[in-house]
Amino acid sequence: ADKVVRVGYQKYGTFLLLKARGILERKLEPLGYSVTWTEFPGGPQLLEALNVGALDFGVTGEAPPIFAQAAGAPLVYVANEPAAPLSEAILVPKDSPLKSVADLKGRKVALNKGSNVHYLLVKALEKAGLAYGDITPVFLPPADARAAFQHGDVDAWAIWDPFQASAEVTLEARTLTSGEGLVSNHQFYLGEQAFVAGNGPAVDAILASIREIDAWAKGNVDQAAAELAPAVGIPVPVLKLALSRQAWDVQPVSAAVAAEQQKIADTFHDLKLIPKPLKVEDVVRGNGS
Amino acid sequence: MAPLSVPRGVAAWILPVTLLVAWEIAADTGLISARTLPAPSAVALAFRQALSDGTLVQAVAVSTGRALQGLAIGGLLGFGLGVLNGLWKPAELLLDSTLQMLRNVPHLAIIPLVILWFGIGETAKVFLVTLGVLFPVYLNTYHGVRTIDPGLLEMARVYGLGPFARFVRVILPGALPSIFVGLRYGLGLMWLTLIVAETISASSGIGYMTMNAREFMQIDVVLMGILIYALLGKLSDVITRALEHATLAWHPSYAASQETPA
Amino acid sequence: MAPLSVPRGVAAWILPVTLLVAWEIAADTGLISARTLPAPSAVALAFRQALSDGTLVQAVAVSTGRALQGLAIGGLLGFGLGVLNGLWKPAELLLDSTLQMLRNVPHLAIIPLVILWFGIGETAKVFLVTLGVLFPVYLNTYHGVRTIDPGLLEMARVYGLGPFARFVRVILPGALPSIFVGLRYGLGLMWLTLIVAETISASSGIGYMTMNAREFMQIDVVLMGILIYALLGKLSDVITRALEHATLAWHPSYAASQETPA
């Protein structure tokens, strides 16, 4: 194997299972590729590496690729997992007086700026008839947000799995609303433009590997949880809850998914999170790239 | 090598300006792609933009406020502990080793604890800056106090100077050059810690601005942040130099450095 | 205050152990909830677990490798630059100000650039540690060299010592106490920078271990990481003290500190 695929992964997700099983290596070997795996603490960092050409392929949530595209990163949407709206939510402490999203008016909500829950919060407020300006956003990365949440510094916390599940189980946090009916919450598989354009068979082999692992995971949530738990450092029951809410069926990015993604981009533009509007469909695999 | 007969103020800028020009040329000729590293002119544009819409001034003002509070508290604590441990053996035995251990704990790692203790408000940020400034000031003050000429201390005691007079007239001036090194370092760390501190629920400040831009891959803004940090470093340097000049006039090496420009 | 007649090695641990015991008691009596801050015994458990499954040893080994490489490069560079700028005015004019500016640039902010330059491999991490170690060593070496008794340098020149002999016999030993302060600080920063460096695509090392645990809210592992950092700080302290003891035997204050335990 004289060609290399550089894959970026995060601790929590299908790629960790894939890596453990060696499926990808087996599928790419005949095509003359070897695989190097690189772990990243989050989607933005993963795409940062992809942007400067240090990575060929990776997986993130829905928000990071929008910022990467806005920054001109040479990325392509290759595929996505189905919607998993239950995998993100707005939580409140168990004894909180807040009963509905509308009660958030004038309250402090912790969230990771520019993440999928940022979009969720906007949508949830919209639905409850509140303006974004009616709440005070407190931007914190998950670990810090949890500390603030526990400490009572914030009234609510918009968060995704597995942090969401962990807060539900260990802090007995109450769900104000999940993403259901508000957002779709996809996972995206993203490739570097030149790599995707020049290595079609390899990309297809990667997708085939993901399909294989998805199929396995769907039927073996318990075992998947047991396998991931030591690496992630999250108790098995928590992980099981998180994984059970996840959708497992990788598919090419459809026009509908692209359109949803476009809505997120437009919302972020309205929030001035990105400086200029962008067209998601320009960087979807198969759409001329 | 040809003697440099340019004034200090100019010589100091030769290297940074050369680097900047080289970078611009490399960017303009396409040697580095603008996507991965925007040209200085692009950064200048971001600069002008941030200046004109007031975000930059506000960011610097907010960060400066936090930085100065942390500097005041951390600097005084570090100085006090340095003097205490430098002069009083039991304190040194009891505290120094613990301080050396605490010093080694990364700010990034203790952020959850800091939030638990201080919440997500300004206190937490100022606390982190305090920690950042404390240790270099402590270490250098301690070293400065320890290495004071014991002959001069003996003299002061024999000439009837009480502890306070000894401190003001012998220990402090003797340790000052070293304390300034600590201050110099502390002034730098003050800004560096702030970038960590401003990941705690900040919505303003240059650390926040830079990290936010990094998250969203606005490389031109990140570079602008880096330049601002560099300029703040230059500013700290100018301030410390002025302080040294004012207080170390008696010191052969400090006095000389000001008088002989080449 | 009663004289402390305990040996240095014991006295140094009084404070940390007291804190630990107080924390355990507070945790056991429910004064602090175990969820927000696990008891030391819980941390000890995490420690034993990590030790027995080998992850801890491996993490420390990997990090130590990176740290030592960065220390070697950064320490030598900082030392060299400090000596150069301390001795040779034109170099100081040209470089010092730029170094003071670079020093002020946060590691967190330049990670995108570092990835751009060095990729996501080991080089990038070692580069960051190098940067972290370079500046304290530079500043303190520079200060040490600048403040050497000019009378001794004159003597050395009059007695026919060439530049190398002057360096080895006058400048280096004269600057050594100050260089050790820089080294002490550098040894600390070495680990601190590593935690930042190990957020770049690492999957091993104590920085990674701690930050990962932080991300997934394993507070006991985070605390274990903090304790390990503290112990590494203690180790650095012990090493520097031993070095000081070995090389500064002539120095009244360093020699004394070793001989009079109270």
Added chain:
Amino acid sequence: MTLATEFLDDPFFGTGLLGRAARAEEAGPAAPAPAGLPLELAGVAKAFGARQVLRGLDLRVEAGAFVAVVGRSGGGKSTLLRLLAGLERPSAGTVAIDGKPVTGIPAAARLMFQEPRLLPWQRVIANVGIAREPGWRANALAALEAVGLADRAEDWPSLLSGGQRQRVALARALESRPSILLLDEPFGALDALTRREMHQLLARLWRERGFTAVLITHDVDEALALAERVLVLREGAIALDLPVASPREAHGAGEAALKARILAAV
């Protein structure tokens, strides 16, 4: 010589009762003219590690006496003064000032060290008035004038010549007006003429103020010219204890004999 005659008109170093009264007025009633205090060393030994420097030294110096100590280089003279100033603890025996054993730094004694020990970060005048007693500036300037360095009052010490530094240290010791003045080779870096002026200055102040003086010198002539009593320190003990009659007489024939005796004892 011009300097020595100027002292007469000097408000600080004015002669006799007049000058002393003027000074007492200046400093207020809280600072009476200091009088000498007696010193006593009984069986004093001092060792640094294995090196026995002083062995069983017995010495009584009466209040207001002027004692000179001579001895070989490395003979323990400075160590003796450091014991009196409380900077060293004896390995055996006791050191007492005014009948009270010395613990800590006795407030009554001032030591002029063998090296100048000037604070490099204080101007010359501030070094002289190091204790900052009320009116120190005028007193320090007067003391500097007495040692011939009034025009260097505002210089940094590092710009002075070796002899000038020594004179600043001397001015500092004199300005502090102690009951016991310990001088460790105070004139070693001075030329013959300046040295003679300083002799006169010291002799005059001793007569006026009545402090107890212990002077270490390597110049036997100097010892004979200034002291009432000359001690020879040899092998850690007092080898000769010689009273000198009317010490301030000019070089006579008797002096040569004394000098020979002292040199033989050294």
Added chain:
Amino acid sequence: MTLATEFLDDPFFGTGLLGRAARAEEAGPAAPAPAGLPLELAGVAKAFGARQVLRGLDLRVEAGAFVAVVGRSGGGKSTLLRLLAGLERPSAGTVAIDGKPVTGIPAAARLMFQEPRLLPWQRVIANVGIAREPGWRANALAALEAVGLADRAEDWPSLLSGGQRQRVALARALESRPSILLLDEPFGALDALTRREMHQLLARLWRERGFTAVLITHDVDEALALAERVLVLREGAIALDLPVASPREAHGAGEAALKARILAAV
């Protein structure tokens, strides 16, 4: 006195040709016995800021001469030596060694400073052999023995007494075997007997090695005892230039007259 006689048997300070040959062998053929070099100052002036220290000094010293310089404290004696050692640049005029103007530090000259300037981080013996020439350890030990400090070779300098430090500095200056030896009050901290021994040592070495010597001293007797020529420096110029016939004779009647002339000139 015991010390002075020991030099005769000493391999390093051995007398006459024998000693010199032994030394030359030791150091190899690359180090010939140094001979003195002439010095010349023409119209030399030196000012520090507004303070004019030397004004138009003219002086020729022949190769191998022994010149003593006396003058008031702060009169510019040390400055003169520093000019010769290349540590200061004249404000006007030229300083030349062996006909060549001094730029930088002349390799031929060694200056024994007014302060000991010992490296605190080197043992006494390493301080003496600071230049680390081949065979330095034996030479340094011999030099230390000559100044009576062989038993302190392995001590740190900070543990020495004032006079001992000065003798270490003297040993260092002698061990370096220069063509021009500049001595700035080398015996100021020594007692009369040690001083006399050091006089004999210096006189002997000068005779044996033939270096040019410039000695600053505040002791006129010392100047007369050692030098062939005594210069008085006053107000920045040479006020008296007095040749001394057969300088190493004992104190005679003529000497008193010379001394009186010198003191009058100072």
